[in-house]
Amino acid sequence: MLCKIKCPDCSSEGTISLLETTYDGPYKCWKCRNLYAIELKNGALQSCKPLSQEEFERLQEIDALRKKFRKQ
Numbered sequence: 001m002l003c004k005i006k007c008p009d010c011s012s013e014g015t016i017s018l019l020e021t022t023y024d025g026p027y028k029c030w031k032c033r034n035l036y037a038i039e040l041k042n043g044a045l046q047s048c049k050p051l052s053q054e055e056f057e058r059l060q061e062i063d064a065l066r067k068k069f070r071k072q
């Protein structure tokens, strides 16, 4: 499913594709390029925290690992 995320900084709406209706991971705004850690439940945004570049990259790695394990 596709989920709409509204950037808290510039209010631009971006979309991310999800395998499930819950998501806990990194999000990057396509417009202002701010980085966030977001939490979705039933496709609705629960929390959104600004991240540093380092934190974002770490979350991306964790997310990639999770996807990899899910496929096996």
Ligand SMILES: [Zn+2]
Binding pocket: 007, 008, 009, 010, 011, 012, 029, 030, 031, 032, 033, 034
């Ligand atoms: Zn933005």
